[in-house]
Amino acid sequence: MSLHPLLRDKRVLVLCGAGGVGKTTTAAALGVAAARAGRRVLVLTIDPARRLAEAMGLPAGGAEPTTVPAERLRQGDATATPGQLDVWMLDPGIIFERMVRRMSPTPEAARTILEHRFYGFLSGLVAGVQEYAAAEALDAFLHEGRYELIILDTPPSRNALDFLEAPGRLSRFLDDRVVSLFGLDSGGGRGGGLWRKATQLVSGVLGSVFGDSFVGDLRSFVSAFSGLFAGIRLHTERLRARLSSPEAAFLLVTSPEAAALEEAAFFRKTLTEQGLPFAGYVLNRSWARDEELPTPEALLRHVPGDDAARTGVEALSRLAQWERERAGEHRRLLARLAERLPTGAVAVAAPEVGGELEDFAGLTRLGEALGAPAVR
Known part of the structure; x- marks a missing residue:
C-alpha cells in the first residue's frame, strides 16, 4: 500500500x-x-x-x-x-x-x-x-x-x-444583529421598537460603565468590520x-x-x-x-563451538523474538x-x-x- x-x-x-x-x-x-x-x-x-x-x-x-x-x-x-x-x-x-x-x-x-x-x-x-x-x-x-x-x-x-x-x-460573533445592537441599523426595521429599546439599553449600560467615548469607538470599529461579513x-x-x-x-x-x-x-x-x-x-x-x-542463530556458523558467542546469540534471540512478536502485533x-x-x-x-x-x-x-x- x-x-x-x-x-x-x-x-x-x-x-x-x-x-x-x-x-x-x-x-x-x-x-x-x-x-x-x-x-x-x-x-x-x-x-x-x-x-x-x-x-x-x-x-x-x-x-x-x-x-x-x-x-x-x-x-x-x-x-x-x-x-x-x-x-x-x-x-x-x-x-x-x-x-x-x-x-x-x-x-x-x-x-x-x-x-x-x-x-x-x-x-x-x-x-x-x-x-x-x-x-x-x-x-x-x-x-x-x-x-x-x-x-x-x-x-x-x-x-x-x-x-x-x-x-x-x-x-456569527460579529453578525448583522451585533451591528444593529450598537445602533448601526439606520433602517429601523430590525426587531421593531423592542429591538431599538434593547440597543439603547446596551449603549446606556456600556456608556455608564466605560464612558461614551468607548461606545463611540466600539460602534465605529464594528461598523468598519461589518463590511467583511x-x-x-x-x-x-x-x-x-x-x-x-x-x-x-x-x-x-x-x-x-x-x-x-x-x-x-x-x-x-x-x-x-x-x-x-x-x-x-x-x-x-x-x-x-x-x-x-533475520534470526541471530545464523551467526553461530561463523564461530562454531564458541560458548561465549552462543550466550550472546541466545540473548539476541530473545530480543529478536520480542521484535518479531511486536511486528506481528503491529x-x-x-x-x-x-x-x-x-x-x-x-x-x-x-x-x-x-x-x-x-x-x-x-x-x-x-x-x-x-x-x-x-x-x-
Whole structure:
C-alpha cells in the first residue's frame, strides 16, 4: 500500500491526529515526496519541533512560505527534476491582518480597521486560535492557485476539524444583529421598537460603565468590520465545498498506542458525520514490517563451538523474538485499520525511526517509504 495516488492526484491533503504521533513530521515527509515527484507543494504546519524546523530550513516568524532549495530535493541525484516545496509555519497575526486587507472593500477601509484601538483586542481574541489561522491560510492559498498540492498539518487536538467552522463562528460573533445592537441599523426595521429599546439599553449600560467615548469607538470599529461579513461567509462556504470535493483528502495519523488509536477512531467518526473525504490511516512509529526479521542463530556458523558467542546469540534471540512478536502485533493492527475502508482509502505503515527525524535525508527516506509508487 502507498500514498502515492494521493500525492499525485489531490490538491489538498489534511492530516489529523492526536499530539505526539509524528503528524507534523509525516506532513513534511509527504511534502518532500510529492515535490520530489515533480509537484508544486506547500506544507502548512503548526509549530514544528526545533529539529524538524531546522531540517526544513524554516525561519522563526517567517512572513512568507520558505522554499526548500532544489538541490536538497535532489538529494545528490543531479538528473532528478523535482518540483517545488514551500513550507510555512502558520502565524495567526499575519494571517488575520491579510484577511482584513484582502476582504476590505478599499485600502482605506482596511486601514481604518487595522489602526483602530480595538483591532488588537479582536485579532488577539480570534487570531490566537490556530484553527482560524489554518482555515484562512488554506482558503487564501487555494484561491491564489500557486500550488498543485497543499498539505495541512492540523492542531493536535480533538478540535482540529474546527478550522472548517472557525470563519463562520467569527462571522456569527460579529453578525448583522451585533451591528444593529450598537445602533448601526439606520433602517429601523430590525426587531421593531423592542429591538431599538434593547440597543439603547446596551449603549446606556456600556456608556455608564466605560464612558461614551468607548461606545463611540466600539460602534465605529464594528461598523468598519461589518463590511467583511459577506466575504467571511463566502470563503467559509467556498472552503467547505473544496474540502468536501474529490480534490481533497483527509488522512488520520496514529501510532500503535491505545490513546492515539482512540483519537483516530474519533476523527474518522467526525469525518464521516461531516461528509468529508476520508482517505485512510498512517500507522506511524510502526513495526508492521512486510519482511521477516533475520534470526541471530545464523551467526553461530561463523564461530562454531564458541560458548561465549552462543550466550550472546541466545540473548539476541530473545530480543529478536520480542521484535518479531511486536511486528506481528503491529501487522495485525494495520490489518484491522484496513478493514471496512471506503473505496480507494488505504492503511499504510510508517517505520519506527527511533524518535524525531533530524535531517532532510531522513524526511526523504520517510517520504519514499510512504509515497513511493506501488510496484506491480
